[in-house]
Amino acid sequence: MVKSKVVCGFLGLFVYMVLSELLFLDYLQKMFQSPKKKNIEISRRNYMYESYTDAPLTKGQKKEVIPLCPITSPLLRGPINLTFPSELTFAKVEQKYPQVELGGRYRPHDCQARHRTAIIIPHRDRELHLKFLLYYLHPFLQRQQLDYSIYVIHQAGNYTFNKARLMNAGVREAMQEREWECLFFHDVDLIPIDDRNNYVCGSNPTHVAIAINKFGYKLPYDAYFGGVTAFTPLQYSKINGFPNNYWGWGCEDDDIGLRVYLAKMRVLRPSLEVGRYNMIRHRHDKGNTVNRLRSKYLVKAPENWKRDGLNKDMYEVISRERLPLYTNITVNVGTPAGLHPPP
Ligand SMILES: *[C@@H]1O[C@H](CO)[C@@H](O)[C@H](O)[C@H]1NC(C)=O
Ligand SMILES: *[C@@H]1O[C@H](CO)[C@@H](O)[C@H](O)[C@H]1NC(C)=O
Numbered sequence: 001m002v003k004s005k006v007v008c009g010f011l012g013l014f015v016y017m018v019l020s021e022l023l024f025l026d027y028l029q030k031m032f033q034s035p036k037k038k039n040i041e042i043s044r045r046n047y048m049y050e051s052y053t054d055a056p057l058t059k060g061q062k063k064e065v066i067p068l069c070p071i072t073s074p075l076l077r078g079p080i081n082l083t084f085p086s087e088l089t090f091a092k093v094e095q096k097y098p099q100v101e102l103g104g105r106y107r108p109h110d111c112q113a114r115h116r117t118a119i120i121i122p123h124r125d126r127e128l129h130l131k132f133l134l135y136y137l138h139p140f141l142q143r144q145q146l147d148y149s150i151y152v153i154h155q156a157g158n159y160t161f162n163k164a165r166l167m168n169a170g171v172r173e174a175m176q177e178r179e180w181e182c183l184f185f186h187d188v189d190l191i192p193i194d195d196r197n198n199y200v201c202g203s204n205p206t207h208v209a210i211a212i213n214k215f216g217y218k219l220p221y222d223a224y225f226g227g228v229t230a231f232t233p234l235q236y237s238k239i240n241g242f243p244n245n246y247w248g249w250g251c252e253d254d255d256i257g258l259r260v261y262l263a264k265m266r267v268l269r270p271s272l273e274v275g276r277y278n279m280i281r282h283r284h285d286k287g288n289t290v291n292r293l294r295s296k297y298l299v300k301a302p303e304n305w306k307r308d309g310l311n312k313d314m315y316e317v318i319s320r321e322r323l324p325l326y327t328n329i330t331v332n333v334g335t336p337a338g339l340h341p342p343p
């Protein structure tokens with residue numbers, strides 16, 4: 001897996017190099033052109049998600065005036081050591097965090113959170129990992145004094161896993177519930193081990209899972225953009241969301257990294273000391289076989305990114321369930337033949 005990751009990375013690097021050359025030529029050309037009026041910024045009005053407001057106050061509830069939370073949370077602890085108690089169950093995790101509201105929501109009550117973050121976790125057949133992730137992620141986010149919700153986007157059926165499609169679905173569904181400021185895309189098997197790794201968005205898309213134990217706590221290659229990443233809804237729409245055509249394991253994260261670059265944004269990262277994660281070990285799942293077409297798609301990313309992504313509606317919701325620790329949104333993402341292939 002590490003090896004194919006690196007192959008993917010080299011390929012990504014190659015595509016980046018070709019692109020930077022092209023962009024450089026483009027830039028040179030522009031230097032000698034008279035300035036054109038261009039509309040680069042996507043205005044708030046064009047933006048597909050608007051006017052979602054917070055839930056109205058319930059009867060008898062007063063709008064309280066509480067101070068904003070401090071810029072740096074006083075609850076942070078820095079690095080922690082993980083343990084994976086074998087007797088842990090979802091019920092026990094639930095008991096441990098009674099302050100989490102139905103649907104996996106939380107906000108601090110003694111101060112007003114400065115940030116609203118949605119956590120989007122693509123999922124299938126990984127309950128064991130999910131349980132441990134929730135066990136560590138809830139207190140992690142609470143110590144950061146965030147106003148957050150955790151969405152698990154569950155792929156229905158047995159057809160090959162399509163993580164990027166699930167994440168696109170997660171964005172739409174989460175934004176329909178609330179106007180989130182920041183979207184965190186989170187692999188289910190990665191546990192953050194330093195709470196100074198703030199789950200908030202920045203002026204550019206952010207890659208936070210930069211120091212994973214599997215890769216010796218450093219980046220496997222410069223362009224690596226996998227594991228856990230964050231976009232504001234606007235940044236996400238600027239890259240036209242994620243590609244819909246990656247089935248199975250591999251390269252969709254490099255494609256997303258390329259999109260950031262193609263949309264002329266940069267990638268922000270925390271320090272290696274803080275962006276640390278432990279990966280829960282597992283075998284390659286069935287239903288998530290290595291995508292043999294992955295490098296072919298990656299090379300095509302520059303021509304595909306505007307055509308395929310958020311602009312295509314490639315899923316249907318099968319169920320939505322607010323559970324104590326998370327919201328389970330189960331979606332059908334279909335197959336390459338479409339959402340409803342002929343029987
Ligand atoms: C984590 O484990 C290391 C090595 O065993 C130890 O030095 C350190 O104090 C531990 N940290 C915490 C927060 O328990
Ligand atoms: C998925 O596979 C399982 C076992 O292989 C089977 O029982 C189930 O009916 C399948 N589900 C669908 C939607 O095909």
Ligand SMILES: *[C@@H]1O[C@H](CO)[C@@H](O)[C@H](O)[C@H]1NC(C)=O
Binds near residue numbers: 123152154330
């Ligand atoms: C989410 O809901 C679906 C449909 O009810 C269910 O099959 C699946 O196991 C659930 N997944 C999780 C992680 O709760």
